[in-house]
Amino acid sequence: MTYVNDVKVVLFVCLENRVASAPGKVLMTGGYLVLERPNAGTVLSTNARFYSIVKPIYDEVKPDSSDLACADVKLTSPQMSRETTYKLSLKHLTLDSVSQSDSRNPFVEYAVQYAVAAAYSRLDSSEKDALAKLLLLGLDITILGCNEFYSYRNQIEARGLPLTPQSLASLPPFTSITFNAEESGGQNSKPEVAKTGLGSSAAMTTAVVASLLHYLGVVNLSSVKYNDKDLDTVHMIAQTAHCIAQGKVGSGFDVSSAVYGSQRYVRFSPDVIASAQDAVKGAPLEEIIDGVLKAKWDHERTKFSLPPLMTLLLGEPGTGGSSTPSMVGAVKKWQKSDPETSMETWKKLSEGNSTLEMQLNTLSNLARMSFDIYKDVINNCSTQPPEKWLDVATEPSKSDIVKALLGAKDAMFKIRHLMRKMGEAAGIPIEPESQTRLLDSTMNIEGVLLAGVPGAGGFDAVFVVTLGDASDKVIKSWSSQNVLALLVREDPNGILLHNNDPRAN
Structure with a gap:
C-alpha cells in the first residue's frame, strides 16, 4: 500500500468509507471440540451486524496538541446511553479514561490501542508524522449493534404484542437496551443486556478494528476478497484484542467469522498471541503488535455456507x-x-x-x-x-x-x-x-x-x-x-464497508 504524507489527502482517502460492520455468528457444529486443534467447527455468519463509525473530533489540530502528544478519543454507545472520553498517548499508546462515568468497554479499548499500534508498526518515520497529525484530530467512535444481538422479548410482551418476527420488526433499528431500576432510590443502574448468543463482543471488536485500520490507512477494505491480506491484518488485530479483553485465549471462531464470513474453522495455536500478553505487563505495544502481525498464524478456514434453498x-x-x-x-x-x-x-x-x-x-x-x-x-x-x-x-x-x-x-x-x-x-x-x-x-x-x-x-x-x-x-x-x-438469517459475508451511518438508512 502507498502511504501519503499530506494529512489532508490521508483524511480524504480515509473518510470516504469510514463505516465498517462485522456479522454475528451461529456455531452449527463443533461446540466445545473447536477449542482444541485439529477439531473443526462449521460457523455461519448472519445478517445481524455490529457497526463502527469513525470520524475526527476536530476540524483542525489544536495548537497545544503537539506538546501534549495525546489524542482525544470519544466512544459513544447510543443503545447503552453511554459516552466515554479518553486520552491516547501517542508515545506509549496507552488509553486513559477521563470521563466521570466508570463504565468501560475493554473490547473497544483494546481494539483502539492495537489498531493504532498496528498503524505505527507499519509506517516509516515520515509517515508516522502524518499519522500523528491525523490522530491529533481525535477519534470519534460510535458503535451500534443490530437488534438481533439482544433480547427484546420483555418489551414486546409489555406492549401486548404477539411473539412474532413482525413484532420484532416493528421496533426501531438500534433500539435502546432496557435499564434496570435499582430498588433503592430508583436510580438507573448499568444496563442488563440480555443477549441472543450471536457473539456481540467479537462482532463489535472486529468492526472497530476494521473501521480504524481502514481510517488510518493501514488496510484498504473497499474491495476485499475472502483471501485478501488486508482481511488477514484485521483478523490478527481483532483476534488479539478480543482475547486480551476477555482475559483468555478462546478458540476464535467468532472473530474469524466476523472477519471472513461463514466458514469451516480450525483454531490457531494459543501461543501465537502469547506475546501480546506482555503488552499488558508494560512491554512496548508497537513492538508487541508488530510481533503479532509477523507471527505464524496456523488457523485453518475454508469457505462454507448452507446449500441453496x-x-x-x-x-x-x-x-x-x-x-x-x-x-x-x-x-x-x-x-x-x-x-x-x-x-x-x-x-x-x-x-x-x-x-x-x-x-x-x-x-x-x-x-x-x-x-x-x-x-x-x-x-x-x-x-x-x-x-x-x-x-x-x-x-x-x-x-x-x-x-x-x-x-x-x-x-x-x-x-x-x-x-x-x-x-x-x-x-x-x-x-x-x-x-x-x-x-x-x-x-x-x-x-x-x-x-x-x-x-x-x-x-x-x-x-x-x-x-x-x-x-x-x-x-x-x-x-x-x-x-x-428472531429476524436472523445466514449472510455469508464477513466485514463490509458502508458509505453512510446505518441510522440514516
Missing part, C-alpha cells in the same frame, strides 16, 4: 441465556476426571460433525450440477414430513439428493445425543430438557432439516435449518409454544 432460523425460548465460560470449565473438568470416556465421546462427536458437514457439501455440489432437479426435490420435501422424503426419490438423480438430506438429518440427531451425553457427564445443561422438547417437536415439522443448540448450548436461542418455504410453519409452531422467532 435452505434457511437459517433462530428461536428465543425466553428461558434466559447461559454462561459459556462456566460451561466450558465444567466440560474441561470432566475431561480431566474421566479422560477415557470423554475422549471416546469427542471422537464420536467429531465424526458426527464431519458427516453433517460432508452431507451439506454434497448437497451444495448436487445443486451446482443440476439446480432444476435439486430445486424440485427441495420444494417437494419442504411440504412433506421426513418419513415421506424417500417418496420424492423417483429417479437416481433425485435419490442422491434425498439420501444426502436424510444423512444430514441423521447426523444431527447423533450430534444432539452425544452433546446431551456430554452435558450429563459434566453436570451442565448443554441441551436442557426444555430445549430437547422444543427441538424434537421442531424436527417433526414438515420441511425441517436440522435443529439444535448452537455453540456451547444451554438456554440461548436454538437454531433450525429449513427447506424451501417451510420457515413459516416453524415460526407459527414456535409462536404457539411461546418461542420468539
